Amino acid sequence: MSKISDFIGVSARKNVEEAIAKAHAHESFHALLSLTETRALERADAVDRGEITGSLAGVPFIAKDNFLTLGGTTTAASKILENFEAPLQATAIEKLEAEGAICIGKANLDAFAHGGSTENSAFGPTKNAVDQERVAGGSSGGSAVVVALGIVPFALGTDTGGSIRQPASFNGVVGMKPTYGTVSRYGVVAMASSTDTIGVLASNTDDAALVMGVMSGKDTKDMTTLPDFFTPTILEGKKKIGLIKEAMTDDVDPEVRRVTNEYIEKLRSAGHEVEEVSLSLLKYALAIYYIVVPAEISSNLGRYDGIRYGRRADASRLSELYGSSRDEGFMTENKRRIMIGSYVLSSGFFDAYYLQAQKVRTLLINEFNELFQSFDVLVAPVAPTPAFKLGENTNDPIKMYLADVMTVPASLAGLPAISVPAGKNEQGLPIGVQLIGKRRDDALLLALAKTIEENA
Amino acid sequence: MVSPEILDKYDMTIGIECHVQLATTSKLFSGADNDANGKAPNDATSPIDFGLPGMLPVLNHEAIVLAVRAGKALNAGIAHVSRFDRKHYFYPDLPKGYQISQMYQPIILEGYVEAPLLDGTLVTVRVHHAHIEEDAGKLTHYSDFSLIDLNRAGTPLIEIVSEPDIHSAAAAKAYATELHRLMTFAGVTYGDLYHGNMRFDVNISVALKGATELGTRAEVKNLNSFRSVEKAAEYEFTRQIERLEKGEKIVQETRGWDDASGKTSSQRSKEDAQDYRYMPDADIPPVVLSDEDIAAMQAEVPLLPAYYRNNWKTLGLDRSVIEALLGNQSYAVLITEIQKSAGDDAARRVAHWFASSVTAGDEETATIASNFAPEGYSELADMVKKNELSSTAAKEIFIELLTSQASPRKIAEDKNLLQESDESAILAIVDEVLADPASAQSVADIKAGQDKAIGFLVGQVMKKSAGKANPGLAGQLIRKRLEE
Numbered sequence: 039m040s041k042i043s044d045f046i047g048v049s050a051r052k053n054v055e056e057a058i059a060k061a062h063a064h065e066s067f068h069a070l071l072s073l074t075e076t077r078a079l080e081r082a083d084a085v086d087r088g089e090i091t092g093s094l095a096g097v098p099f100i101a102k103d104n105f106l107t108l109g110g111t112t113t114a115a116s117k118i119l120e121n122f123e124a125p126l127q128a129t130a131i132e133k134l135e136a137e138g139a140i141c142i143g144k145a146n147l148d149a150f151a152h153g154g155s156t157e158n159s160a161f162g163p164t165k166n167a168v169d170q171e172r173v174a175g176g177s178s179g180g181s182a183v184v185v186a187l188g189i190v191p192f193a194l195g196t197d198t199g200g201s202i203r204q205p206a207s208f209n210g211v212v213g214m215k216p217t218y219g220t221v222s223r224y225g226v227v228a229m230a231s232s233t234d235t236i237g238v239l240a241s242n243t244d245d246a247a248l249v250m251g252v253m254s255g256k257d258t259k260d261m262t263t264l265p266d267f268f269t270p271t272i273l274e275g276k277k278k279i280g281l282i283k284e285a286m287t288d289d290v291d292p293e294v295r296r297v298t299n300e301y302i303e304k305l306r307s308a309g310h311e312v313e314e315v316s317l318s319l320l321k322y323a324l325a326i327y328y329i330v331v332p333a334e335i336s337s338n339l340g341r342y343d344g345i346r347y348g349r350r351a352d353a354s355r356l357s358e359l360y361g362s363s364r365d366e367g368f369m370t371e372n373k374r375r376i377m378i379g380s381y382v383l384s385s386g387f388f389d390a391y392y393l394q395a396q397k398v399r400t401l402l403i404n405e406f407n408e409l410f411q412s413f414d415v416l417v418a419p420v421a422p423t424p425a426f427k428l429g430e431n432t433n434d435p436i437k438m439y440l441a442d443v444m445t446v447p448a449s450l451a452g453l454p455a456i457s458v459p460a461g462k463n464e465q466g467l468p469i470g471v472q473l474i475g476k477r478r479d480d481a482l483l484l485a486l487a488k489t490i491e492e493n494a
Numbered sequence: 495m496v497s498p499e500i501l502d503k504y505d506m507t508i509g510i511e512c513h514v515q516l517a518t519t520s521k522l523f524s525g526a527d528n529d530a531n532g533k534a535p536n537d538a539t540s541p542i543d544f545g546l547p548g549m550l551p552v553l554n555h556e557a558i559v560l561a562v563r564a565g566k567a568l569n570a571g572i573a574h575v576s577r578f579d580r581k582h583y584f585y586p587d588l589p590k591g592y593q594i595s596q597m598y599q600p601i602i603l604e605g606y607v608e609a610p611l612l613d614g615t616l617v618t619v620r621v622h623h624a625h626i627e628e629d630a631g632k633l634t635h636y637s638d639f640s641l642i643d644l645n646r647a648g649t650p651l652i653e654i655v656s657e658p659d660i661h662s663a664a665a666a667k668a669y670a671t672e673l674h675r676l677m678t679f680a681g682v683t684y685g686d687l688y689h690g691n692m693r694f695d696v697n698i699s700v701a702l703k704g705a706t707e708l709g710t711r712a713e714v715k716n717l718n719s720f721r722s723v724e725k726a727a728e729y730e731f732t733r734q735i736e737r738l739e740k741g742e743k744i745v746q747e748t749r750g751w752d753d754a755s756g757k758t759s760s761q762r763s764k765e766d767a768q769d770y771r772y773m774p775d776a777d778i779p780p781v782v783l784s785d786e787d788i789a790a791m792q793a794e795v796p797l798l799p800a801y802y803r804n805n806w807k808t809l810g811l812d813r814s815v816i817e818a819l820l821g822n823q824s825y826a827v828l829i830t831e832i833q834k835s836a837g838d839d840a841a842r843r844v845a846h847w848f849a850s851s852v853t854a855g856d857e858e859t860a861t862i863a864s865n866f867a868p869e870g871y872s873e874l875a876d877m878v879k880k881n882e883l884s885s886t887a888a889k890e891i892f893i894e895l896l897t898s899q900a901s902p903r904k905i906a907e908d909k910n911l912l913q914e915s916d917e918s919a920i921l922a923i924v925d926e927v928l929a930d931p932a933s934a935q936s937v938a939d940i941k942a943g944q945d946k947a948i949g950f951l952v953g954q955v956m957k958k959s960a961g962k963a964n965p966g967l968a969g970q971l972i973r974k975r976l977e978e
Contacts, residue, residue, distance in 0.1 A: 124546075228548065231776035259552060337591070340592055345642070
């Protein structure tokens, strides 16, 4: 893996050319959907001429293909946007470019970020960076793999229910899902508006903090953004840490539990106090998530209708045009979520499902708040297992959803959470540990993880 | 046709939903121009209006201010917390697949409108609530294709939902008319009905008098004039009674109005009604307003029709004159200024001039009036009072004054319209006329008690003075001479 500092103060053109060469060398992983070589080299030359400067001048990166970028397509790994070329860029991309960073391409994902394995990409799955027989995780699978393979020092992802953290864990990289509202969602293909977050995957916590510092802050184009609070920090004092016991039951892979416990021991030996705590509503988190999120998905995907842009099916009637365009343009998992979402929002069911789920979501938030009265940080595994085999869960959506159980609670509560490499199982598959913090404690989580990173 | 006796057995009940386009500079959720007049299709759009992937709504604060002002005009409370929701359906003029509206927590709470009928009685219509929402775009259909114009997509609207408190077509028209006045006077909308700035959906049902339950309602959608609101209500009243009298049932449905034929026709029944799958819009934080915020926004609301009606009581104007003046806020403001500066008498005269210009169907007057300085009109009224102008001449100068910056005296002089009110000058002409043999018959008639005959003599005096003699004064002087 590479570090941001390796790319600073050297030839930007060389950085970009090497990154693109590495991308070509690793095509078998199918981590990338497109390269924006022409634009990237133009920007690199501008950096080398001193026309573009900044804290990330000449540093190549890759964006998940649900970020609107110039110089190529933005497909969201879907057929319906297969040829879509954005006329503008996401705020996150603009901010990185303003600091001189160079986007060299777009990473694979589950279509519209629906999934946890990147197998739902309309253009084929991404392979795990460590074992090509296994999934990359998802939905930001491509972003995790390009970092793990050292193609670029960091990649952008989105995390709605674990889509940065879980692939980070599966590929052994750092993944940061910030507090809801930290980074503008403007120009990022929406999945679920109330839990979508923009974050970063990197080889180490310092780089994650650097990139987060650049991307975060109030954006007048996204009313849900928070005033800038993210400042990279160093850990001061000892922290009180809670290990979520409901996330450490027998349902969780023993190797995952072993690695988590080893991480806990490292925290203890660093002087932090770790106690087991109960997040009793964890068991409802998936149920809440798979009502609220499909509801928002069914709404946010309404605009892909084949009328103004994107794939349009041959049709003789309007209803047929809608039906066929969406049938051809969406993957099975997209359709499943649209169906569930439409159902829970339909008149007569709204109160029983959507409203009820939102009420329980509030209870979950309250329970987190209570825990944070006594604890600074919570710890849990990222996923119940290391990376599973390609195709292992594709016919069992429920099993696939169950893999999200540890990551969705922080998403529903809008809390910052990171996945940091903590160890490997006997087969050498990476296993990450998740740190969850109070709202706006994003930088603290990275600082805490850094102390263990250095001890490791 | 149903006989009046049968119609008389029934009552109608009407509730009206009124969409009002807000006069904001930009759209409800984007920076695109809210005024598409004169623009090519899709020129007044942004990526947000276009529903591009990754676009997010940014709430226009000006729309909130205008809605809060509308709340004052509707005598309504304003919610301290209101929220936006999504209403889902698929149609090519709806770029996002949903319309952003306020389903659960609207910004304008309960209120009421007092609308005057022609006889002066007030119809009180309660307002259930009013919410902010975005308009859709426009489709134009051709033989085998349709074109989409998104210029109107995202235009801010408030939808004012009344209680079913209206029980006649005349009251429906009065309510619609008064809403238009309230919204334009409050500065909430430009109120251009021709361009659809205000559109009315009329829900109407009929039931036998004394019935405890309302009948099944039909909704006539998209009416864009007060007259069509009245006519559609009248038509539906008769249509529904005809059906009931034949033993048929009223279907709950949406109906369209055809202005040319004066008829409504079925568009879609309740069975076809869509499930809009309303849900909160997580992209837009709640709108939180303190009492101070609301007071500050409403402090800017100009005077409303009720104020003028009350203030003009001392002028002794006919209701029709008052309502005609209230058809244009500028007139109302002007008359009030004249009343303040020049008194009731001058205000009354100017009011009548304006009202006659407007009620005569002279819509042009309303649009061409550009001079709203009270001084000229006051001076004109004063000249009439002092007998310097005939009423005909005064009206002529008034029309001129509407678009002119010249003083009325200057206009009168230029047009040679000043009356001769100098007694000795007129007396000389009177003597001349009386001496004329042609006047002998009239003189004799008058002396015989046929007072009407004086008209001929006055006419002669006017003729000899080239129309400048004050006719009243001429009449007085003729009588005086004949009595001598």
